[in-house]
Amino acid sequence: MTPGDRPETWQLMALAYVDGELDRVSQIEVEVWIRTRPEVAEFVADLRDMSRMNRALRDASARPESTDLTRSGEVISARLRPQISERKRLSWLRSVAVIGFTAAIAAALFFACPPDHNCHVVVPTQPVGVPPVDPLAEFDDLPIASSEEVRVSMVRGDVGPGFVACDALLPDLLELATVEDVQIERTGRSAYSVPRPGDSPMIFQTRAAK
Amino acid sequence: MNPEPSDRELIEKIGRGDRPALDRLLQRHHAVAFRVACRLLRHEADALDAVQDGFVKVLSHFERFRGQSSFRTWLLRIVSNAAIDIGRSKKRRDARFAAPPEDFRVVRDPRNAPHDFELENAELRYKLDDALAQLPDVQRQTFVLHVDGDLSYREVAEALGISIGTVMSRLFYARQRLRESLAHHVNP
Numbered sequence: 001m002t003p004g005d006r007p008e009t010w011q012l013m014a015l016a017y018v019d020g021e022l023d024r025v026s027q028i029e030v031e032v033w034i035r036t037r038p039e040v041a042e043f044v045a046d047l048r049d050m051s052r053m054n055r056a057l058r059d060a061s062a063r064p065e066s067t068d069l070t071r072s073g074e075v076i077s078a079r080l081r082p083q084i085s086e087r088k089r090l091s092w093l094r095s096v097a098v099i100g101f102t103a104a105i106a107a108a109l110f111f112a113c114p115p116d117h118n119c120h121v122v123v124p125t126q127p128v129g130v131p132p133v134d135p136l137a138e139f140d141d142l143p144i145a146s147s148e149e150v151r152v153s154m155v156r157g158d159v160g161p162g163f164v165a166c167d168a169l170l171p172d173l174l175e176l177a178t179v180e181d182v183q184i185e186r187t188g189r190s191a192y193s194v195p196r197p198g199d200s201p202m203i204f205q206t207r208a209a210k
Numbered sequence: 211m212n213p214e215p216s217d218r219e220l221i222e223k224i225g226r227g228d229r230p231a232l233d234r235l236l237q238r239h240h241a242v243a244f245r246v247a248c249r250l251l252r253h254e255a256d257a258l259d260a261v262q263d264g265f266v267k268v269l270s271h272f273e274r275f276r277g278q279s280s281f282r283t284w285l286l287r288i289v290s291n292a293a294i295d296i297g298r299s300k301k302r303r304d305a306r307f308a309a310p311p312e313d314f315r316v317v318r319d320p321r322n323a324p325h326d327f328e329l330e331n332a333e334l335r336y337k338l339d340d341a342l343a344q345l346p347d348v349q350r351q352t353f354v355l356h357v358d359g360d361l362s363y364r365e366v367a368e369a370l371g372i373s374i375g376t377v378m379s380r381l382f383y384a385r386q387r388l389r390e391s392l393a394h395h396v397n398p
Contacts (some may be wrong), residue, residue, distance in 0.1 A: 015385070019356070021363050052390055054357050057335055058245065187277045 014040060018047040216307045217281045224272065232272075236265055239282055242359060249358045250293040250350065254340050260296050264289030279368040286359045288370035290351050298347075334392070341391035343386055352377055353384040 010033065016022050016032040033040040215223075215231075217238070223231035243264060247257035267274075267288050275284055342350055348370075355366045356377070363381075367374045 011383060015378060015382055018361070019363070019381075044255050046389060047385065049393075050385055053334075053392070054388075058249075075294075122304060185365075 008042060011043065012046050015047060018044060018051055216278075216365075221275070221277065221281060225226065232269075235281065236268070239285050242282065243285060246286055246354055247293040247360045249291055249342070249354045249368045250290060251297050252343060256296050256300060257293065258348060261289055263292040263296070267292070277390070280365065282359075283361060283365045283369045286355055286361065290355055290369075294347050294351060297395035319376040337392055341388050342384075344391075345387060349380045349387075353388075 008098055013022070013026065013030055014033075015025060022030065028042075030040075035041075217235060220231045220235045224235065237288070240261065243261050244257055247260035247264075248254060251257050251260060263284065268285060273280065319384075322354075340352070345353070352366055352370065355361045355369055359366075361369060363374050363377045366377045370377075
């Protein structure tokens with residue numbers, strides 16, 4: 001037997017038997033097998049040896065007598081409470097840092113790419129008068145490809161062709177991808193949601209990756 | 211003499227704001243939590259970190275415990291996940307485990323040692339831990355929760371959010387791998 005083999009039902013039953021997980025009827029059934037089938041008896045004997053060895057090693061394994069949390073006379077929750085306070089304080093500081101960093105990036109991008117600059121607008125090539133085709137229309141749930149392969153952004157269906165977040169490198173590198181272009185990792189429900197009915201999701205692909 | 215209160219009774223007391231009950235509950239399960247973390251991480255200091263992280267989470271989110279599973283199942287899920295996280299983040303600094311078995315620090319209690327097994331065999335322990343470390347995280351976690359955490363198949367399934375059949379399959383593969391690694395010890 002190799003590790004890749006799927007276990008057979010009798011093997012799983014034998015495993016559950018050795019672990020004491022079977023009800024009385026199933027136990028009797030396995031005991032009959034053991035008496036009548038040598039391969040089952042051998043398998044069960046191996047499992048028992050393994051089980052005995054594991055439990056022996058477990059019983060002799062490390063114990064926490066010397067730990068900080070179990071010093072005699074110490075109260076566990078009292079010792080942990082300062083850590084919780086510290087974590088909350090760090091969490092709060094982290095939030096402030098993230099907000100500050102995001103604001104700084106937004107300000108930098110705003111001054112680098114003012115709103116009337118084209119660099120933040122991605123307009124998929126679309127002949128005038130032809131209704132836009134949604135390459136993902138057949139999907140109820142948006143399939144997401146690897147982040148290395150594509151960038152996902154929102155396209156506001158009610159205001160125009162669409163845009164992505166301002167990023168000086170993106171407009172020249174991106175193009176609209178089709179489902180043939182991207183490697184779909186999963187077709188189940190996507191974590192990416194469409195917040196408004198007028199919005200439609202789109203997938204862009206870097207040309208270099210194509 | 212009052213009988214030892216059950217976990218459920220302690221949890222009810224905790225719900226009424228009884229702090230000593232919480233300490234008693236954590237103290238009661240500390241040893242098994244440490245054992246599970248130690249087996250998953252193979253390192254005492256890291257295991258202590260995992261237990262500490264797990265206990266902090268338990269204290270922070272105690273109100274989320276619904277009582278659908280036992281407290282031990284819930285605690286071991288949290289501690290084992292913390293141990294897996296720590297193990298992943300520290301995988302790069304595993305050079306110390308290349309040391310010979312005698313460097314593997316364990317605190318043993320000879321009073322609990324079964325007589326029919328050679329517990330002084332540090333090599334066997336090292337090989338078992340080494341074989342365990344080679345298993346995928348999900349198999350290792352399942353195996354350790356069952357063997358070291360003393361959780362039944364159903365409890366392991368509840369802890370990991372998987373079916374009992376999946377628990378059995380993972381245990382089967384884990385044992386198969388361990389058996390191959392320890393073949394000459396199991397069948398001398």
